Amino acid sequence: LAVDASADSGRKIPDTLFGIFFEEINHAGAGGIWAELVNNRGFEAGGQNTPSDFSPWAIIGNESTVFVGTDRSAPFKRNAVALRVQANCDADECPSTGVGVYNPGFWGMNIEDGKGYKLILYVKSLDSINISTSLTTSDGLQTLATSNIVASASDVSNWTKVQLELFAIGSTPNGRLQLTTNKKGVFWLDQVSLMPMDTFMGHGFREDLVSMLADLKPRFVRFPGGCYVEGERLSNAFRWTASIGPWEERPGHYGDVWQYWTDDGLGYFEFLQLAEDLGASPVWVINNGVSHRISVSTTNILPWVQDALNSIEFARGDASSTWGSVRASMGHPDPFDLKYIAVGNEDCGKKFYRGNYLKFYNAIKEAYPDIEIISNCDGSRTTLDHPADYYDYHIYTSTSDMYKMKDFFNSASRSGPKAFVSEYAVTDSSAGTGSLLASLGEAAFLIGLEKNSDVVEMASYAPLFVNANDRRWNPDAIVFNSAQMYGTPSYWMQHFFKESSGAVLNPTYILPNLSSQLAASAVTWKTSDYGSFLKIKIVNIGSDSVNLKIMVSGLTHTINSLSSSTTILTSHHVMDENSFLNPTKVVPQKSVLTDANTEMDVVLSPHSFTSFDLAL
Ligand code: AHR
Incomplete structure (x- = not known):
């Protein structure tokens, strides 16, 4: 050699060559990097009509001692569902555990000895209350932390926000949060949140998982999807305006592609914050009115274009602008450094994409000429019929093919938009659930990208994370559960490239x-x-x-x-x-x-x- x-x-x-692609898939965010321990904290996951399914919350007590259901009495306009707990027993009539509910988190809460946890909940009652909050083992038998909420009827006759700190005196990776009482009466609960006090840079992210990202020194973060951006139907797609502002007021949504609920605690603001904390450029993938099944016609697309412009103003506008002021009110008066917008995900061939794309492109370039726009149409072999700064290229294939793909961009056009290989991975049986072999094919591919980095300016592996309890896509770079994690060889392979960007x-x-x-x-x-x-x-x-x-x-x-x-x-x-x-x-x-x-x-x-x- x-x-x-x-x-x-x-x-x-290019300074941007290697970055990461974060998609809300496999519970990567909810029950993943977002450190919220309560699953379905607002009781909205069962839908807005009541009675609804409030699982994974479960009842402590039996039919004669407690009645638990949902109603629409919550104080929040966009998420009206609350939990109503009716205790039918007093003192020693109640079981020794008390009666009430518990939440097991996302396949168990990781409770660690000596660590603190911040509990916030909203409560209402017409009577005085005495509610015990505790962190316990999965069977509820061992209490690891506890604190009581005691209040008179006048204190809680209106919805009241309660904040407590719980300090654990034992550990379990499979813990749960219990809210119980020994006092006859009715109380309502809503927006119950439990977060570890230690999070990555204090911004709400799980430290262990995000440290693994920081170790890669990513130059960009593409987010929040993938198919998650599109939705099977537009009504279930990620909508940035519903994901910002006070967390209690976010309605949450059911992601119908990867089929789980997220309360959108990890919203547009938090994604921008994550990129900033990692020292990476945010790459915001916007929905251009195209989902897997339904597309908004180009003649009707202007409100969607305005929505995208608003999202850019939210990120970049000064604190006196309409949307910049919302960002400032969330604790970030300075603008985020948003320079890249991807118009859609894998939508090139879909109805109305090209027409819609042009509307977005023209409006964004007019308002923000420095923003670089990524088209979904592949420009590696043909000249695009529309303007773009980058074309998005995705490749999921076998190890042997991935190895050969190291030469693919040798013959890509040297003029026109640059390539953004925003999703690559070996996905056939040679990948197993993350094999050495797959990582070698991918390493060769990345070597090819380095050599072709005159035309390929950005690349990221996909998907980044999988919660082992909900593997919707295989393989992935980082596997985790409530307490453990490891990188697959594909994750470690990327470490060999962390000095390449800008070298x-x-x-x-x-x-x-x-x-x-x-x-x-x-x-x-x-x-x-x-x-x-x-x-x-x-x-x-x-x-x-x-x-x-x-x-x-x-x-x-x-x-x-x-x-x-x-x-x-x-x-x-x-x-x-x-x-x-x-x-x-x-x-x-x-x-x-x-x-x-x-x-x-x-x-x-x-x-x-x-x-x-x-x-x-
Ligand atoms: O990375 C998993 C999925 O693969 C993404 O959501 C999508 O863009 C692609 O089809």
Whole structure:
């Protein structure tokens, strides 16, 4: 392998090349990165008509001691459903547990010894109340934290917001929140929220999961979908205006593509905040009036266009603008750095898309000329019939095909819009539920994107997350449950590319007879201490080891072998995966590269992805 590291032969890779795509799929957000522990906190998941199904809330007590149902007495205009609890027992007539309800969260709440939890709820009663709030084990038998709400009738005759802090004195990954009483009478509950006090940067995200994203150093966050943006029907699509403002007042919605309820605690504002917290550019995928089944005609689309303009004003307008003031009231007076808008998701062939797209494009460009617009139509092989800054490209395929796709963009048009590969993954049986083999095909593909980064400016794996209790799509980059998580090899593979965005791509040459088995690239970047690194990455997708000579020319600095290293992603078997039991079976292993030099004889393990990081 020849690497030309001379300064004048390199080409800068776009600053944005590698980012992440977050979709609300597989409970990635609700019951995932959004740290809310209560599932169906507003009792709206069963629909706006009552009586409704208030599950997963469940009753503590029996038919003679308690009656629980829903009515529409809540104080919030857009989410009127509340829970009515009628206790029919007093003191020692009640079971020792008391009577009331519990919420098991999203397949169990992770309660951790010594940690604090903020409980907020709205309550109303015509009588005095004495409600015990507690965090318990899944059977309710062991109490891990408790606090009482005691109030006179006059205190709670109108809906009253109660805030408590609960401190856990034990741990369980499968806990629940109980709200019980030993006092005869009726009370109503609404908007019951339980959040850990420690969240990522204090903004409501699960620290462990979002740290895994931060570790990837993503340059952009595409959100909130995917198909989630479109909906099977428009009536069930994500609507940004319903997802902003005080959390209690958000109506929530049923995402009919991935088939679960979300209370929209993770809304448009929170997505923008997440991108900012990760130091990444937000890529806002807007609904352009096109869902899987229904499309708004171009003649009727203008209100949707205005809605998109409003969403941009919400993100970027100053605090005196109509929508910018709403953002400011949510605690972010400064604008968010929104520069990318994707008009729809996978909608190119759908009825009215092209007509609608042009309306959005023209209106957004007129109001915000600097915003870059992403079309759903593939411009890799044909010239688009409409203006765009980027075309969206999605690829889900087999490992062998993904490996070959490393050359796909070699023949993409060099003029016209740039490519945004916003969804890629190996998805056939070679991926298992996240195999080493799949990650090698994907690594080769990304090497191809680096080499074609004159025309490919952005790329992200899909999907990012799966809650193992609700696997709607397989495979995914990060697998989690209430308390555990691990990266699949596809997640770890992306770590090899985290310095690439904004780095310099150095030309590499590999013998043609090796290219069906090896894919390689080299990038150089400067470190903060005036040093620099040359990273040479090589995928060996074959089942044989390969003896390779690496020859680096054009270096103007000497190699510091003490600071040089090599990192390898491989395993005993090509179909090996990580799991909750063995989360680090297939993860990068780093070691010192003692013989770092301009000429190195290396042995590439079978089925491996190796980087040689030369400190300069
Ligand atoms: O990533 C999963 C789904 O795949 C996305 O929602 C959609 O855009 C694509 O079809």
